Amino acid sequence: MSIHSLPTAFAEKIAEIIPSDRLGNVLESFTLEKNIAFRINTIKADVQAVKTSLLNKGFDITEVDWYKAALIIPAHQKRALTETNEFHAGEIYIQNLSSQLAPIALAPEAEETVLDLAAAPGGKTTLIAALMNNTGRLSAVEPVRDRFFRLKANLDQQGVTIAKTYMTDGRSVGKKCPEMFDRILLDAPCSSEARFDLNEADSMSHWSPAKVKETSHKQRRLLLSAFYALKKDGILLYCTCAFSPEENEVSVAHLIKDFAEEVEVLPIQLPESFPKEVIQNGLTSWKGKALPAALQHAIRILPNEQFDGFFMCMLKKKA
Structure with a gap:
């Protein structure tokens, strides 16, 4: 299949997101065997x-x-x-390397109290535990029963002993656990646009503009819950495997609007040798509407033969 087989609305949208000099490589990535x-x-x-x-x-x-x-x-x-x-x-x-990057950027430390708010299947959770030297307090939340037990199995197989798992809706955690966590990872459920594969038509069959809109509403509630659960001076990393700004910058913009005096967007500290050519700064406007200028500190990882597409934004809850 060719790049012309991408959903038309998605192809038009991604052409607005990705700079023209990088768009060809991004579109080609949907055809690659990675x-x-x-x-x-x-x-x-x-x-x-x-x-x-x-x-x-x-x-x-x-x-x-x-x-x-x-x-x-x-x-x-x-x-x-x-x-x-x-x-x-x-x-x-x-x-995938993009998925590995998120816990590394979050930089959890031994003995901290850390939350993975949408944890299944557990790849990022297990890496968080490894970066913490399997010491401290790690909570992992997953609401879907079969995914929850897959998460538990992966944590067990990887030797993680510091994690407590909770089968509950992440949107309720903020009120249950206010200001409890030093660091939170929210790899939010999304439209999975980065997983489109033109060699597998089924990978795109679920997608529609309506699906993006529906998902973005859920993400905003999860992000709000995560922010409530974060300690003052705590760090929250919000990420998705979607390209759509509605699921990324626009979702974060809603939180910034509601908590303007309490939230700060931080530059993401990447490893020194991380390839700069796959990084695109966050958007500060979309569809003619201005977004908070601080969202330039967010990043997209642009897909190639090694990286999946990925969005990350680092937030701090100001004391």
């Missing part, structure tokens, strides 16, 4: 030992210099990776 990224689980395993073992088994490994526990292999080696002892022992976790 490399497989994964990370070594430092809770259970030594990075160099696992890397050496996989090299000895014949895997064609590319290292990721901005996160030493992350590795990349060609797509055709994915099945073989899932058949290794390391995979079954929970010493590795298959996870």
Whole structure:
């Protein structure tokens, strides 16, 4: 399938979001068979030992210099990776680099109190635990029953012992747990536009402008709940795997409007060697309407053969 097979309304929208000199590469990314990224689980395993073992088994490994526990292999080696002892022992976790970046940017520290508000299937939760050296207090929330038990299984397999899991609607957490958390990750349910794959028509079948609008309303309520649950001087990372500003900058703009004196948008601190060519700053206007200028500190990760499309915005609750 060609890029002309993208939903028309989405193709028109993305042309308004992405600068013209970068648009072609972004559109081409929807046709690519992507490399497989994964990370070594430092809770259970030594990075160099696992890397050496996989090299000895014949895997064609590319290292990721901005996160030493992350590795990349060609797509055709994915099945073989899932058949290794390391995979079954929970010493590795298959996870796109964009998804790995979110916990790294959140930068949780050992002994902090941290919340993952939309946690299933648990990839980011387990990385948060690893970055905390499996010490501190980590809460993981997921409302959907089958996804909740998948989350619990992944946490167990990855050796996470600091996490408490809650099968509840994230929109209720802020009132139940006011100002309880030092850091919060909200990887909000979204229209999953970054997962469009022109080789799989079903990946786009759920999408519509109405779906984007419906999802954005839920995201705003989740974001509000997360903000209530955040301690003063706490850090909240809001992210989605959508391109639509309605789900990203516009959702954050609603929070800024309601809590203008209490919320600050922070620049996202990326690893020094992170590839700058995949970064686009957040939008400060959309459809002719101005958005808060501070949203320029948000970022989009533009998709290519290694990265999925991703949006991130870092917020601080001012004391």
